[in-house]
Amino acid sequence: MNKISYKKLPAAVKNALMLGLGISVALPATVTAAEDEQDSSERIVITGSRIKRVDVEGPSPIVTITKEDMDRQGYATVQDVIDGLSQNTGGSVDQSFTFGFTPAASSVNLRGMGFGRTLTLIDGRRLPIYPTGISGTTNFVNLSSIPTAMIERIEILTDGASAIYGSDAVAGVINVITRKDIEGVSTEMRFGGTKDGGASSQRVNILAGISNSTTQVDFIVDYFKQGALWARDREYAGADNANPRGNFSIGGSTFLGLDANGAWQTIQDPNCGTANDSLGGQGVPDQNIPIVSANDTWCAFNRTAYRQLIAPQQNKSVTARLRHDFDNDVTLNARFGKATNSVNTQLEPNFYGGGAFTGTGTLVPNNGAFLDVNAPNNPSNGTLSGWFVRRLVEYGPRTSDIDDNSVNGLIEFEGIAFNGNIDWEFAYYYAKSEITNKRPNIILSALNAEVENGLDLFQRIPQSVIDATSFDSIRYSTSSNSGVDFSLSGEIPFELGGGAVGFAMHAEHISEQYEDQPDPLTIAGQGFDGASAGGGEREHSGLGLEMRLPFTDQFIATLAARWDNYDDDSSTGSAVSPRLSLEYRPTDFLLVRAGWGESFRAPDMQRLFGATTRGFITLTDPFRATNGSGNSCNPFDPSNPTDPNDPNYCTPLTVQSVNTLTGSNINLEEEEGENWGIGIVWEATEGLTVTADWFNISLENIISTPTSQFILNQCYLTVPDPNDPSTFYTTDSQGNSRPNGTHPLCSNITFDSNNSLQGNAASISAVASNLSLRETKGLDLSLDYKYSTGIGEMGTKLNVTYVDKMVTQFDETSAKVENMSLGALPEYRMNLIQQLNSGDWNTTVRITYIDEVAGAFCAGSSCADSEFIDSYTTVNVNVGYDMGDMGRISFGVNNLFNEEPPEDPTQNNWPWFLNAGGYYDARDMSGYVQYNLSF
Numbered sequence: 063m064n065k066i067s068y069k070k071l072p073a074a075v076k077n078a079l080m081l082g083l084g085i086s087v088a089l090p091a092t093v094t095a096a097e098d099e100q101d102s103s104e105r106i107v108i109t110g111s112r113i114k115r116v117d118v119e120g121p122s123p124i125v126t127i128t129k130e131d132m133d134r135q136g137y138a139t140v141q142d143v144i145d146g147l148s149q150n151t152g153g154s155v156d157q158s159f160t161f162g163f164t165p166a167a168s169s170v171n172l173r174g175m176g177f178g179r180t181l182t183l184i185d186g187r188r189l190p191i192y193p194t195g196i197s198g199t200t201n202f203v204n205l206s207s208i209p210t211a212m213i214e215r216i217e218i219l220t221d222g223a224s225a226i227y228g229s230d231a232v233a234g235v236i237n238v239i240t241r242k243d244i245e246g247v248s249t250e251m252r253f254g255g256t257k258d259g260g261a262s263s264q265r266v267n268i269l270a271g272i273s274n275s276t277t278q279v280d281f282i283v284d285y286f287k288q289g290a291l292w293a294r295d296r297e298y299a300g301a302d303n304a305n306p307r308g309n310f311s312i313g314g315s316t317f318l319g320l321d322a323n324g325a326w327q328t329i330q331d332p333n334c335g336t337a338n339d340s341l342g343g344q345g346v347p348d349q350n351i352p353i354v355s356a357n358d359t360w361c362a363f364n365r366t367a368y369r370q371l372i373a374p375q376q377n378k379s380v381t382a383r384l385r386h387d388f389d390n391d392v393t394l395n396a397r398f399g400k401a402t403n404s405v406n407t408q409l410e411p412n413f414y415g416g417g418a419f420t421g422t423g424t425l426v427p428n429n430g431a432f433l434d435v436n437a438p439n440n441p442s443n444g445t446l447s448g449w450f451v452r453r454l455v456e457y458g459p460r461t462s463d464i465d466d467n468s469v470n471g472l473i474e475f476e477g478i479a480f481n482g483n484i485d486w487e488f489a490y491y492y493a494k495s496e497i498t499n500k501r502p503n504i505i506l507s508a509l510n511a512e513v514e515n516g517l518d519l520f521q522r523i524p525q526s527v528i529d530a531t532s533f534d535s536i537r538y539s540t541s542s543n544s545g546v547d548f549s550l551s552g553e554i555p556f557e558l559g560g561g562a563v564g565f566a567m568h569a570e571h572i573s574e575q576y577e578d579q580p581d582p583l584t585i586a587g588q589g590f591d592g593a594s595a596g597g598g599e600r601e602h603s604g605l606g607l608e609m610r611l612p613f614t615d616q617f618i619a620t621l622a623a624r625w626d627n628y629d630d631d632s633s634t635g636s637a638v639s640p641r642l643s644l645e646y647r648p649t650d651f652l653l654v655r656a657g658w659g660e661s662f663r664a665p666d667m668q669r670l671f672g673a674t675t676r677g678f679i680t681l682t683d684p685f686r687a688t689n690g691s692g693n694s695c696n697p698f699d700p701s702n703p704t705d706p707n708d709p710n711y712c713t714p715l716t717v718q719s720v721n722t723l724t725g726s727n728i729n730l731e732e733e734e735g736e737n738w739g740i741g742i743v744w745e746a747t748e749g750l751t752v753t754a755d756w757f758n759i760s761l762e763n764i765i766s767t768p769t770s771q772f773i774l775n776q777c778y779l780t781v782p783d784p785n786d787p788s789t790f791y792t793t794d795s796q797g798n799s800r801p802n803g804t805h806p807l808c809s810n811i812t813f814d815s816n817n818s819l820q821g822n823a824a825s826i827s828a829v830a831s832n833l834s835l836r837e838t839k840g841l842d843l844s845l846d847y848k849y850s851t852g853i854g855e856m857g858t859k860l861n862v863t864y865v866d867k868m869v870t871q872f873d874e875t876s877a878k879v880e881n882m883s884l885g886a887l888p889e890y891r892m893n894l895i896q897q898l899n900s901g902d903w904n905t906t907v908r909i910t911y912i913d914e915v916a917g918a919f920c921a922g923s924s925c926a927d928s929e930f931i932d933s934y935t936t937v938n939v940n941v942g943y944d945m946g947d948m949g950r951i952s953f954g955v956n957n958l959f960n961e962e963p964p965e966d967p968t969q970n971n972w973p974w975f976l977n978a979g980g981y982y983d984a985r986d987m988s989g990y991v992q993y994n995l996s997f
Contacts, residue, residue: 107186109217109237110226111620112566113551113610114485119743121620121643121655123755123842125149125218125861129241132213133992134906135895136938136956138252138263138286140216141168141205144236145980146910148863148891149173149220149842154980167192167466169202171980172220173759173838174868174887175233178202179663181223183237187472187547190493191667193539193576201576201666205236207403207468207495209379211250211267211284214241220842222737222759224661225622225641226568228604232661232735232761240397242383244271244280247997254990257960260291261372261985278385284378290406291372291984298962299973299984302366307706307970311718313413313453314343314361315520331452331520334361340522342411342455360451365410366972368459371984373407392477403466411453412460412504412590413719414519415820450513456523457504457532460591468495484552494542503535503589535584535591541576560612568606568624575599576667587676596726598671600630602664618645628664634732637662653743655755661737665730665765669830672726679722680971681771682714682919683819684778685790685801689713696784698775704926706967714919716970720819722770723827731832735761741842753844764834768807768872770826777801777808791817798823835871835878840864854900861893885916885925888933888981902945908938912981917968931975932964934982949995960987 107114110122127143137143145154152171169192172180182189182203191201219235227235252265267284293299302310315331335345344362379401386394474489508531513519517527547570553562577597579585585595606624613619620643628634641659648654687697690709695702697712705711741755768776780803782789791813792802799813810828814821845860865888868881882889892911898904912934916925937959942952963975963982975982 107551109183109186109235110219110221110223111622112226112549112568112606112608113564113620119653121618121645121657122219122221122223123739123741123753125220126215127218128215129210129213132210133952134897134904134940134942135908136940136954136990138254138265138990139206139210140208140213140238141170143216144170144172144205144218146893146908147172147218148861148893149218149234150980151840151863151865151887151891152176167194167202167204168206170205170236172218172236173233173757174865175759175761175836175838176200176764178666179230179232179761181227181229181231181235183227183235184208184470185240185472186237187489187491188543188545188572189470190468190495190541190543190574191576193495193497193541193578201668204466204495206375206377207401207466208238209267209282209284209377209381209399209401210265210286211269211379212240212282212381212399214239220755221657221739221757222659222661222735223641224637224639224735225624225659226606226608228602228606228624228626228639229637229662229664229732232663232733232737233759240381240383241269241282242280242385243273243278244269244282245273246271248995250992250994252990252992254988256291256295256985257987257989258295258297260295261289261988263288263990276387278383280381280383282379282381282383284380286375286377288372288375290370290374290408293366293369293371293973296371296962296984296986298965299371300366302362302364302972304366304972305965305974308972308974309716309970310344310362311365311410311413311453312360312451313363313365313410315341315450315452316360317450317520328359330359330361333520340455341520342453363410363453368408368410369972370408371973373405375403375405377401377403390477392475395472395474395476397470397472399468399470401466401468403468405462405464405466407462407464409460411455411457413451414454414509415451415719415822450519452519454504454509454523456525456528458502461501463500464497466495466497468493470494480552483555484550486551487549488547490544490546492542492544495540497537497539499535499537499539501535501537501591503533503584503591505531505533505583505588506590507588533581533583533589535581535589537578537580537584539576539578541574543572543574545570545572547571558612559614560616560618563612564610566606566608568604568608570604572602572604573599574602574667576671578668578672585673591678595675596668596672598630598667600628600634600667602629603627616647619643620645622659626662626664628732630670631728634664634670634730637732637734651745654741655743656738656740658738659736661735661761663733663735663761663765665732665830669726669765669767670728670730674726675722675724677722677724678719679770680716680718681720681774681819683717684714684775685781685787685817686715686717687712688715694785694787698779698784705928717819718971720770721822721825723825724767725827725829727830730765730830731763733761733763733765733832735759749848751844751846753842753846755842756839757842758837758839760835760837762835763832764836765830765832766834766872767828767830768833770828772872773807773810773826773828777803777805777811780804780808833873835869837867837869838865839867841866854898854903856899857895857897859893859895859897861895863891865889884920885914885930888913888915902943904942904944906938906940909935910938911935915976915981917966918976919966919968929968931966934961934964936961936983947997949993951994952992953989954992955987955989957983957985957987962986 109124132143144150150172152174155169169177170180171177177200189203192204217237223231223235247270249268254263265286269282271280298304302308314334317329331343333339334343342363344364381399384396470493472491476487479486512527549568551566553564556563578595580595583589604624604626608622611619622641624639627636639660639662643657646654684697687695689695689712695712697714702712703710737759739755739757744752746752790802792800794800799817801808801811810826812825814824841864843862847858849856868887869878870881871878890913894909896907914930914933917929917931920929936957938956939958940952940954944950963984965974966976
């Protein structure tokens with residue numbers, strides 16, 4: 063490996079520990095853990111098993127974050143909690159990813175196994191999928207839809223659990239446990255802002271509970287609002303050229319034409335960059351992103367002036383809960399919730415790159431003969447042809463008003479049978495999400511017709527044309543699931559050497575539906591922006607059995623198996639998922655645990671039933687790679703310089719707004735996985751607990767849609783001569799320009815008539831298939847130390863995740879790629895939490911470390927040191943004071959030292975950091991004050 067010194071981790075850990083311990087001595091926190099709050103004799107259900115037990119630590123590793131932990135570590139949302147997990151080595155998609163199909167939602171990529179492969183539950187039951195897939199393909203559960211006020215704790219199982227929960231529990235399970243038995247009335251108010259402006263936030267919630275000897279009724283109302291963080295609010299992202307590697311867009315008004323000698327000419331708007339320019343031109347020629355030749359001169363455009371780093375959002379929810387105890391040891395639990403999440407996104411105006419013009423007359427009659435092909439100053443001598451490039455500023459920025467209205471309900475009966483030895487539960491639940499996305503849009507064919515009829519694109523477009531070519535694009539998306547389940551748990555009348563045999567049996571039936579329907583103009587390709595679509599439904603039945611076998615007081619084995627069956631029109635059928643877990647306690651202070659199991663994941667409904675998704679993407683085109691001398695070069699040639707600052711560094715052409723087409727596949731089969739792990743929990747001394755868990759997760763037959771960049775790269779690598787552009791292209795029988803490579807994926811690429819991906823005729827297409835393999839292994843290490851000092855009770859907790867291996871394989875014919883050598887994931891993630899309680903004061907310091915990661919456009923089989931994103935360390939501090947009957951107040955600062963997201967050295971476009979990975983926070987330093995009052 064050429065990027066990591068293995069000696070650096072101990073130093074990083076040592077420095078973080080010293081910083082945390084040093085602060086703890088200097089500052090006046092409650093050390094809370096789930097086991098401290100749990101009665102030692104009460105049996106409870108822990109995520110990862112349906113058998114109740116006393117021991118919190120069992121055969122599977124569990125991370126527990128309480129609501130108090132969230133408050134004291136600076137977390138405002140569930141997404142914040144998941145982003146902060148050291149096990150979240152794959153990063154996240156959150157609401158800072160404003161360019162995708164899901165700007166109003168957030169998801170997690172636990173262990174780097176992929177979005178949608180971590181099961182998300184509320185009180186042990188499934189939530190509906192977000193009806194619009196990530197990149198138009200991958201379904202997931204939206205973490206942003208979970209109100210913070212209803213949370214008691216979050217349990218994260220960091221191991222596969224399909225034998226207990228069925229599909230999706232490949233990389234782990236996130237189980238949100240809601241608050242119950244609220245006493246009296248309490249309120250929480252939190253107000254925050256950032257040091258450099260933007261992303262201000264407010265949260266207010268009210269909780270009320272009333273009860274008598276048999277009945278408990280709870281109400282929870284939650285309101286959260288966060289303002290926009292505009293690119294202009296941060297100096298490093300304030301303009302397209304805020305970074306030395308950045309370029310303005312070519313979207314200022316420019317005409318590109320071919321003269322009689324076959325040479326391309328570019329003609330800028332004569333008002334570009336002047337006081338008379340009302341089209342947004344910057345007056346700076348952009349020669350760093352040539353379309354045809356290195357000598358092109360374009361009227362530039364600053365896209366960043368319109369962009370958000372974080373979109374504004376507003377979330378409102380109300381939850382009601384009823385608990386009633388009947389006389390016959392039967393209890394009714396009912397819950398109803400309703401929530402509305404609203405997000406408003408904005409991007410720069412649409413890019414118009416079209417209108418192929420030919421002829422011998424006046425091309426655009428209203429511009430003073432500037433483009434009259436017969437005019438004396440026209441270099442084409444009467445044969446000019448070409449197209450316009452400009453931003454449609456008259457139509458305004460691209461905005462989306464997204465409203466997600468959701469409801470959920472649960473009716474559950476639970477009781478005791480067989481002389482108190484068996485617990486039973488029967489429940490029906492329902493959840494539905496309805497999303498409306500309203501966007502102003504443009505009818506592309508109507509605008510093209512106006513241009514062909516003489517619309518002067520060097521002038522402001524008249525309002526009459528705007529009115530005639532505009533429409534409101536309204537997209538409706540819904541998803542729902544309803545289920546009925548029944549479970550038994552307890553002990554059977556049979557004992558082994560360590561006591562009675564425990565068991566749990568669970569049966570459920572789930573109905574899922576989803577529909578994603580853009581308006582007719584958009585789905586027909588008449589709108590400017592891409593869209594996904596589709597709809598379908600399926601029935602799913604599951605039956606599971608779990609047995610806990612205490613062979614001795616020290617040795618316990620747990621066997622579990624689950625059968626799942628999917629009834630739809632796809633090739634998905636039945637799956638059986640077994641699991642074996644072992645616990646060995648040689649002493650009261652040591653637990654050795656091991657587990658093995660199989661897992662599976664049913665295909666995404668979007669990939670089964672979705673229509674062809676049309677989108678746009680920015681990528682690098684290796685077919686048009688050049689070095690500092692302007693000569694064609696091979697960006698994958700290992701003999702080329704690896705330093706981007708070297709004049710001979712081979713740079714692929716960055717191409718904006720490339721058409722992508724992604725298709726579904728009804729013949730998909732389920733993904734199949736295997737996971738195993740071994741670990742220890744050691745109470746080394748009184749107050750000090752050390753936990754170490756080795757994990758290994760593999761998944762085969764992965765449903766994958768190859769990315770456009772992958773397709774382009776793989777095809778380029780099979781052209782006859784990667785150093786000779788004359789061998790790059792061929793023409794098919796329909797007259798389309800195609801790559802001349804031999805890879806099967808080459809058939810997915812269509813260039814325009816200029817062998818470019820920039821034109822409207824160019825596209826890259828892909829279809830979902832069962833192709834890939836992915837395997838990861840590594841180590842989770844945790845140290846938890848509670849101790850007393852002269853100034854109060856202290857707690858120190860260190861969590862480290864080390865990823866030893868992450869292997870991917872595109873298909874059976876492809877080579878396996880060791881991604882850790884590429885730096886595709888951070889090799890280490892670390893959290894250090896230092897807490898202190900001192901009388902009525904408490905303090906928490908949280909230090910988060912994320913290892914370096916390879917740049918997004920790192921090319922070849924390995925990445926040079928200069929192509930890595932630097933490591934990222936942030937410090938959160940919270941100080942609270944308990945005022946007794948007057949409530950509790952706390953103050954917090956996140957990212958105390960105002961660390962900016964580290965630059966991606968391979969990224970030549972805004973925002974110059976890996977904003978799609980969820981590793982970094984664009985807010986930088988932020989502060990908040992929180993007030994809690996109960997009465």
